[in-house]
Amino acid sequence: xxxxxxxxxxxxKVEKENWIFRSFLKEQDSEKLDGxxxxxxxxLFKHMDCVSCCNCCRKVSPALNQEDIDxxxxxxxxxxxxxxxxxxxxxxxxxxxxxxxxxxxLCKEGCSIYDIRPDDCKHFPYTDKPEFWTRLINMVELCSxxxxxxxxxxxxxxxxxxxxxKYKSQYPDNWI
Ligand code: SF4
Ligand code: SF4
Numbered sequence: 001x002x003x004x005x006x007x008x009x010x011x012x013k014v015e016k017e018n019w020i021f022r023s024f025l026k027e028q029d030s031e032k033l034d035g036x037x038x039x040x041x042x043x044l045f046k047h048m049d050c051v052s053c054c055n056c057c058r059k060v061s062p063a064l065n066q067e068d069i070d071x072x073x074x075x076x077x078x079x080x081x082x083x084x085x086x087x088x089x090x091x092x093x094x095x096x097x098x099x100x101x102x103x104x105x106l107c108k109e110g111c112s113i114y115d116i117r118p119d120d121c122k123h124f125p126y127t128d129k130p131e132f133w134t135r136l137i138n139m140v141e142l143c144s145x146x147x148x149x150x151x152x153x154x155x156x157x158x159x160x161x162x163x164x165x166k167y168k169s170q171y172p173d174n175w176i
Contacts, residue, residue, distance in 0.1 A: 001048060002147050004055040011144035017168070018143055018153060022136045024160070024167045030133050040155055041127040044148045051110040058102040059145045062120040063095040064088065071116050125149050 002010055011018075025033060064072075073083035089099035098104060098118075105112045111121070125146045126135060142149040157164055 004053050004147050018140045022140050024164055034130055034132050037132045040152045056124050057106040061097040062118045063097050064118045068118040075116050
């Protein structure tokens with residue numbers, strides 16, 4: 001598995017190819033794609049120690065729902081209003097996100113509120129959810145953040161092999 005420290009450079013090298021791959025994947029059978037991705041998710045996370053990575057906690061702002069806010073503010077023994085003003089901001093879509101990057105709850109040992117962390121953190125990077133094809137833009141972007149997402153893309157390219165090579169060949173060499 002690639003180390004998160006090497007992701008920035010490695011993902012840059014395959015960025016254009018990944019955008020072509022995204023278009024290719026959009027045209028594939030969605031159920032078959034989900035089946036492959038879910039299997040890769042299980043295999044890769046079995047060998048991934050997220051606590052030693054925590055790159056998503058540095059680079060991505062999780063969205064919090066009302067239950068997260070109730071649970072975490074209660075745990076911190078502060079009011080919902082204080083919790084919101086200290087830790088959250090509203091994005092353009094109206095979602096409440098943790099405003100600090102790296103996340104305010106990230107400490108040397110990992111997440112300081114791990115057992116009660118937001119649902120969004122629990123489910124990140126959503127590679128075990130159905131309809132992977134609907135999240136492809138986000139997934140291409142996450143190739144520079146999450147080692148597992150990066151590996152899923154690289155392994156998918158091997159799995160679709162010749163089919164993808166043929167698809168890719170319609171793009172000029174200097175574009176890739
Ligand atoms: S709440 Fe915890 S798991 Fe979620 S981003 Fe912050 S440190 Fe990471
Ligand atoms: S979900 Fe991905 S980015 Fe987050 S800690 Fe695990 S491997 Fe690292």
